[in-house]
Amino acid sequence: MDKFEVKLDQAARAAWMSYVGGITQDEIASQLGVSRPGVQRLxxxxxxxxxxxxxxDHPIAACMTLASAIRERFGLDYCDVVPAEASAPEGAAYYLAVAGAERVARLVxxxxxxxxxxxxGRSVRATxxxxSRVERPQHRFVSLVGNVARDGSSNRYDGVMVLADKTGGQRFLLPxxxxxxxxxxKASLQQQPLFLAITQVALEAEAAFIGVGxxxxxxxxxxxxxxxEDELDELLGRHAVGELLGWPMTADGEVIECSITRRVTSLPLEMFRAQPIVAxxxxxxxxPAILAALRGGWLKGLVTDQLAARHIIEHA
Amino acid sequence: MDKFEVKLDQAARAAWMSYVGGITQDEIASQLGVSRPGVQRLxxxxxxxxxxxxxxDHPIAACMTLASAIRERFGLDYCDVVPAEASAPEGAAYYLAVAGAERVARLVxxxxxxxxxxxxGRSVRATxxxxSRVERPQHRFVSLVGNVARDGSSNRYDGVMVLADKTGGQRFLLPxxxxxxxxxxKASLQQQPLFLAITQVALEAEAAFIGVGxxxxxxxxxxxxxxxEDELDELLGRHAVGELLGWPMTADGEVIECSITRRVTSLPLEMFRAQPIVAxxxxxxxxPAILAALRGGWLKGLVTDQLAARHIIEHA
DNA sequence: TTTGCGTACGATCATTTGATCGATCAATGA
DNA sequence: TCATTGATCGATCAAATGATCGTACGCAAA
Incomplete structure (x- = not known):
């Protein structure tokens, strides 16, 4: 038995006494016949x-392992993964919303x-x-996506109105x-003064919370x-796997150039490179869509669930 | 989800960050949005x-688990369990001797x-x-068992001479x-002045290290x-399972009274109740023999190997 | 035998963690 | 509505742990 093995043996003893036996380094020192700093070294x-x-020993641990792996793999500021187990009665969407709300609340x-x-998107709206309500009339909330449906009605997944109502803050909506x-x-819309003013506000935002389509x-x-349907087929033919703010992208996270994207009214994703975007x-x-956004380097944060997180890590 | 589950969720998160993620309570506090003492409470x-x-993740850990269980079960001052795996080239007897020597060295x-x-006994001798040699002429070493074999030769397992030679200490042998x-x-031997003098020294000992037979x-x-052979059969007939210092005992650790024990020249075990005896x-x-000694409350310490330790715990 | 280098170790200081105390808040009962 | 009780929480202090520095020791080479 060589010197290293003897030392490792002793280290294992000390580790057992400390972590399993739950005693202090001083007590371990007297039991092993070494000094307290010696124990700390062991x-x-x-x-x-x-x-x-x-x-x-808790479901959360698996989530945190995935979260940590994703955060490190894609260089994110943070990644929150919520449980997606059958034991969660309200479903993962609820937990996702709660976790997202926590992140938004920190700023708001x-x-x-x-x-x-x-x-x-559904997730943004649920978030x-x-x-909770909090009085913050000094805040400004701006929508990055037009809030008008094709039939002229309001976007059913818009969150800016809800958020502004809860805080009393100012709201800026792309009409x-x-x-x-x-x-x-598109060209006509983007030349309107209202559009330009909202663009300016969006560029001043500290963070953006968006869905992934x-x-x-x-x-x-x-x-x-x-x-x-033809346009959908066209995008699929161009290997589109997801979209951020209406911008379709490939599995590598590259925005697709085509007739459809030339008509997207959302602000170009490139304008937000310097801003933290949280999906x-x-x-x-x-x-696949989340993974594409991550690969493209568009995101600084992610709030997701265990099922999506597993997919991301398995295919990263 | 009730309040306790929310709290437990948060505790699990904090625990993951601390023990798996390896970050300080301050950092966890800022990440979870609570105070540092709040993290400590989680x-x-x-x-x-x-x-x-x-x-x-080391073989020693299993030994320490057994040792801790034996120590607590029988109220020992200490219990050292050494590995008994096939991976140990020198065999368990070597490790037992080394561990025993460590304990003796602390005193010597x-x-x-x-x-x-x-x-x-073999183990005492190997110990x-x-x-290691150390100059300690002020020490005294006394044998609790007669060191004469039936044929008049010296006891081959006697340790007092070896110990006294290694330290320069005084030696007291029961002849x-x-x-x-x-x-x-027996009566004649026990009345001799030499016998009485050695008995007196033994009573002043701070500890005794003995084998188990x-x-x-x-x-x-x-x-x-x-x-x-008849006497062996007699002892077995009286359910003897082991012996300490020549005193045979039952599985419950009770010294057997019979014609054989009336002839044992060792000092009576009862004389050492106040002394720490280490087996x-x-x-x-x-x-079985070790377990009997433990059950009888004769031991204050034990140095043993994994195989014996398992038996003790499984039958305790 | 002496010298030089690397390692181990205790003293000491800095940082982190554990625990207590008092204030505040929330819930309950009169 | 008010008083009481229990729980929560941050401020603060004590204890434990982590890390650095200087010294001593062990080993190898000259």
């Missing part, structure tokens, strides 16, 4: 050699004036609906459909008739 | 609720005068042979066989002809 060696395995609840952008009916219509027959863009999206079906 | 809750499972290496008693050939011979055909008492013994075959 414990450091045990940690360094990976002798100490810790397991948190402060007193300094804040400018915050929102995308649209702001989960938020346009997310995809114009023609390139000319799929490109398939269940896509909001398709379901809400912003794009036709709120979950479900295994959203996995 | 971690305490996680510990209290048993969410944190620690495993030491100090400068204050020490009086120490020794029993006999003192594992001990008698462990079992006299008659009650009269079996009562079967491999028993030292039988192999070395201290007892005959040095290992191997699965020694399990």
């Amino acid at each position: 414990l450091a060696l045990a940690r360094q050699e990976g002798l100490i395995k810790v397991h948190i 609840e402060r007193s300094d004036p804040l400018t915050l952008s929102l995308g649209t 702001v609906e989960s938020l 346009s459909p997310v995809v114009a009916s023609s390139v000319e219509e 799929r490109i398939d027959r269940q896509a909001t863009l398709f379901q809400d008739h912003f794009i036709s 709120l999206a979950g479900g295994v079906a959203k996995g | 971690l305490a809750l996680a510990r209290q609720e048993g969410l944190i499972k620690v495993h030491i 290496e100090r400068s204050d005068p020490l009086t120490l008693s020794l029993g006999t 003192v042979e594992s001990l 008698s066989p462990v079992v006299a050939s008659s009650v009269e011979e 079996r009562i079967d055909r491999q028993a030292t008492l039988f192999q070395d002809h201290f007892i005959s 040095l013994a290992g191997g699965v075959a020694k399990g």
Whole structure:
């Protein structure tokens, strides 16, 4: 038995006494016949050699492991993963909304004036609906996506009105459909003073909370008739797997150039490179779209659920 | 989801960040949006609720678990369990000797005068042979068992001479066989001034390190002809499972009263109730004998191996 | 035997964690 | 509505742990 093994043996003893036996380094020192700093060194060696395995016996632990892996893999500021187990009675969408609301609340609840952008989508809407009321008339909230449906009605997933109502803050809404009916219509809309003023506010935002959309027959863009079936096929033919703010992208996160994207009225994603964009999206079906956004480097934060997170890590 | 589950959720998060993520309570506090003492409370809750499972990934850990269980079950001052795996090239007896020597060294290496008693046996002998030399002429070492074999030769397992040679300390040997050939011979031996003087020294010992003997055909008492085959059968008939210092005992640790024990020349075990007796013994075959000694409350310490320790815990 | 280098170790200081105390808040009962 | 009780929480202090520095020791080479 060589010297290193003897030392490792002793380190394992000390580690057992400390972590399993729960005694102080002083007591371990007197029991092993070494000094207290000597014990601390043994414990450091045990940690360094990976002798100490810790397991948190709670569903959350698996989520946090995934979250940590995603955060590190894609260089995010943060990643929150919520449980998606059958034991969760209200469903993952509820937890996603609560977790998203927590993140939004951290910004909204402060007193300094804040400018915050929102995308649209079920998750974004659920998030702001989960938020508690707080009086913050000094804040400004701006929508990054047009809030008009193709038939002229308001966007059913808009969150800016809800958020502004809950806080008393100012609201800025893009009065346009997310995809114009023609390139000319888009050009006309983007020259209106209101559009330019809202663009300016959006550029001043401290953060943006957005949804992630799929490109398939269940896509909001398709379901809400912003794009036709032919256009859907076209996007699929160009390997589109998801969209952010109406901008379709490939699995690598590259925005697709085509006739459809030339008609998207949302502010170009490139304008927000310097802003933290946080995606709120979950479900295994959203996995490919979220992964695309991550690969493209568009996101600084992610709030998702375990199912999507697993997909992301398995395919990263 | 009730308040306790929310709290437990948060505790699990904090625990993950601390124990798996390895970050400080301050950092966790800022990430969870609570105060540092709040984090400390969450971690305490996680510990209290048993969410944190620690495993030491080293063979020693299993030994320490057994040792801790034996120590608590029998109220020992200490219990050292050494590995008994096939991966240990030198065998468990070597580790047992090294561990025993460590315990003896703690006493022997100090400068204050020490009086120490020794029993006999392979383990005791191996232990003192594992001990490093140290100059301690002020110490006294006394044998608790006669060091004469039935044929008049010295006891091959005596440790007092070895120990005294290694330290330069004084040696006190009982010049008698462990079992006299008659009650009269025992009486005669015990009245000799030398015997009385050695008894007095033994009573002043701070601790005693002894072996544990079996009562079967491999028993030292039988192999070395201290007892005959009939006497072995008699002891087995009286449910003897082991012996300490030649005193045979039942599985409950009660010293057996019979013609054989009336001839044992060792000092009566009852004389050492106030002294810490440490047993040095290992191997699965020694399990029952060690367990008997523990049940009888004769031991204050134990140095053993994993095989014996398992037996003890499984049958305790 | 001496010298030089690397490692181990205790003293000491800095940082982190654990625990207590008092104030505040929320819930309950009169 | 008010008073009481229990729980929560931050401020603060005590205890424990982590890390640095200087010294001593062990080992190898000259």
